[in-house]
Amino acid sequence: MKKAMKGNISLITGSVMVAITFSLLILSFIWTPHDPLEVTPDDSFAGISSKHFLGADKLGRDILSQIIVGSRVTLLVAALAVTIAMTLGVSAGITIAVASRKLQAPMVYAVNIALAFPAALLAIILAAVYGASTLTAVSAIGLATAAAVAQVTRRTAYGILASDYVLAAHACGASTWRIIRKHVMPNLRASLLIQASAVVSVSVLAESSLSYLGLGTPPPAPSWGRMLAGSQQYIFVNPLLAIWPGIAIVIVVLGFNLVGDGVREVFDPTLRRSDS
Amino acid sequence: MSLLEVNNLTIAFGDKKVVDSISFTLEKGSRIGLIGESGSGKSMTSLAIMGLLPDTATVSGSITFEGQELIGLSDREHSHLRGNRMGMVFQEPLTALNPLMRIGKQIAGPLMIHKGASLKDALGSALELCTKVGLPDPDRVLRAYPHQLSGGQRQRIGLAIALACEPALLIADEPTTALDVTVQREVLNLINTLVDQEGSSLVFVTHDLPVVSIMTENIAVMQLGQIVENATVASLFQAPKHEYSQRLINAARVAEDAFSGTGGIK
Ligand SMILES: Nc1ncnc2c1ncn2[C@@H]1O[C@H](COP(=O)(O)OP(=O)(O)OP(=O)(O)O)[C@@H](O)[C@H]1O
Ligand SMILES: [Mg+2]
Numbered sequence: 301m302k303k304a305m306k307g308n309i310s311l312i313t314g315s316v317m318v319a320i321t322f323s324l325l326i327l328s329f330i331w332t333p334h335d336p337l338e339v340t341p342d343d344s345f346a347g348i349s350s351k352h353f354l355g356a357d358k359l360g361r362d363i364l365s366q367i368i369v370g371s372r373v374t375l376l377v378a379a380l381a382v383t384i385a386m387t388l389g390v391s392a393g394i395t396i397a398v399a400s401r402k403l404q405a406p407m408v409y410a411v412n413i414a415l416a417f418p419a420a421l422l423a424i425i426l427a428a429v430y431g432a433s434t435l436t437a438v439s440a441i442g443l444a445t446a447a448a449v450a451q452v453t454r455r456t457a458y459g460i461l462a463s464d465y466v467l468a469a470h471a472c473g474a475s476t477w478r479i480i481r482k483h484v485m486p487n488l489r490a491s492l493l494i495q496a497s498a499v500v501s502v503s504v505l506a507e508s509s510l511s512y513l514g515l516g517t518p519p520p521a522p523s524w525g526r527m528l529a530g531s532q533q534y535i536f537v538n539p540l541l542a543i544w545p546g547i548a549i550v551i552v553v554l555g556f557n558l559v560g561d562g563v564r565e566v567f568d569p570t571l572r573r574s575d576s
Numbered sequence: 577m578s579l580l581e582v583n584n585l586t587i588a589f590g591d592k593k594v595v596d597s598i599s600f601t602l603e604k605g606s607r608i609g610l611i612g613e614s615g616s617g618k619s620m621t622s623l624a625i626m627g628l629l630p631d632t633a634t635v636s637g638s639i640t641f642e643g644q645e646l647i648g649l650s651d652r653e654h655s656h657l658r659g660n661r662m663g664m665v666f667q668e669p670l671t672a673l674n675p676l677m678r679i680g681k682q683i684a685g686p687l688m689i690h691k692g693a694s695l696k697d698a699l700g701s702a703l704e705l706c707t708k709v710g711l712p713d714p715d716r717v718l719r720a721y722p723h724q725l726s727g728g729q730r731q732r733i734g735l736a737i738a739l740a741c742e743p744a745l746l747i748a749d750e751p752t753t754a755l756d757v758t759v760q761r762e763v764l765n766l767i768n769t770l771v772d773q774e775g776s777s778l779v780f781v782t783h784d785l786p787v788v789s790i791m792t793e794n795i796a797v798m799q800l801g802q803i804v805e806n807a808t809v810a811s812l813f814q815a816p817k818h819e820y821s822q823r824l825i826n827a828a829r830v831a832e833d834a835f836s837g838t839g840g841i842k
Binding site for chain 2: 487
C-alpha cells in the first residue's frame, strides 16, 4: 500500500479527506464539545468563540458538536447507498450482459423503467409507508442509483464480453462463471470504483435534499444536509451556518471521489509507475 | 477415422451465407492451410470448429472431431474440448490476453480448468511451457502483465496457452499477421517444431501464400465462403486450377520480389 501511495496525489489527498470524516465519526461516540441538541437561547447565532469553536445556530446549539454527530448520518447514508446500489446494480448489469439475447430485451426494458422512476417519488412512497427516516431515504437513493449502476455495468460488461481475451478464454474452455470472475470483474473494477464514488457523492447530496423536504432524517438528529437546509433562511444574517456543513459535505464527497480515482490507478497495471 | 471431418458446413447470418457448404478432412498429425482473401470465411470456419460462433449465426452441415459430432453439441460439452483437445492461437496477441491478469495465471488457466490442477501445480507447468516456447527468463515472464512483453513474446504465450493441455488439434488463425517479418519467421518455425513434437494436427489460416507454404503442403483456397480449390502448395504454383488461386500466386510473387529486393514492383 505504501508503494501504491507514492506519488499518487489523488489517493493521498482523498485518503486524508476520508480519514477526517471517519475521525469525526469515531469522535462522535467519544466526545463532543457540547450536547449537540442542547438549546441555549443566550447563544443564538453566536459567532466563533472559545465556547463555540464554529459558532451556534438560531437555537444556540453548538455547530461543531452537530457537525461531529452529523457525520454518523452522512457515513451511514454513503455506506448503505453504495451497498444497495452496487450490489443490485452490478449483479443486474452482469446478469443482463451474459443473458441470452431473448431474455436481454425485457430486462433492459425493466432497467430503463427503473431509471426513469424519480428517486423523490420513491422516497415519498417509502416515507408514506414506513414513516420518513434515514433508512427510507437511503433505500430510495440506493434503489434509484442501482438502475444507473446496472446500466453502466451492462454496457461496460458488453464491451468486455466482446473482447478478444474473453473469446480466447472461451477457447480455453472457461465456463461463463469463470469468465465473469476472472475476466469481467477485474476489468470492470475501474469502472465500478468510479461508479461507487459517484454513488457516494449523489447519496450524500440526495440525503441532504430529502431531509430538507422532510423525507429523510427527522429532526432533531443532526445531519449535514438538514443543517445546510436549515441555514438557508439565515444565509445573510449568518453565512457561517451554511459554510460549515457545506465544507463537511465537500470534504466527504471530494474525498471519496479522489480515492476512487487514485485506487483505479493502483489497480491498472498499465498506469502503474513501477511494477512486479 | 480422421481426426476432423468437415462436411457441407454452412454458416449464415440471416440470409447471408458466409461459409457455403465446405468440406475437408484432416488426419491425425497432418496439416491443412486455409487460404483466402479477407472476408472469405476462414475465421468463421475456425470458430465453428471451436464452437465459438456468435449466437446470431446459424450453422448446418457436420463437423466430426475424434468421432464426435460437434454441430448441435451443447456449449458445455464443447467447452470440455476447447483448450483441451483443441487449442486456438489468435491473430492479435495483445488483445487476446487479459490486460489485468499476470501471464502465469493465463497460461495456468486451461490446466486448472481441464486437468483439475491446483494454481501452484499449474504455475509450475506454465514455467515449463514458457521454456518450451522459447521465452528467456520464464520466471519474470510469468509475473509480467501482457503490456510488458513484446509482440513476439505475447504470441509465444498465446501458443503456450493453446498447447498447455497437449491438444490433438491446433487452430492458428493468422497467428503472425500482427508481427513484423523477422519475428513472424521465428514464430512460424516455433509452431512448426511444437506441432511436430506434440504430434498435433494443424489448421493454419492465412491470406498469405508464402506463409502457408512454410507451414503445410495441403491447402484449401477459399473465396466468398466456398472452397474453390484443394491442392498442394507445389501443384498450386505449377498449375492453379482456379482463376482466384492464380491471383493469390501473383500476389505472392510480387511480395517475394519486393522482399528479396529484385524489384517486382517496377
Ligand atoms: N457477427 C457477424 N454478423 C454478420 N456477419 C459477420 C459476422 N462476423 C463475420 N461476418 C461476415 O462473415 C464473413 C466472413 O468473415 P471471416 O471473419 O470468416 O473472414 P476471414 O476470411 O477470416 O477474413 P480475414 O482475413 O479478414 O480475417 C465476412 O463477410 C463478415 O462480414
Ligand atoms: Mg479472419
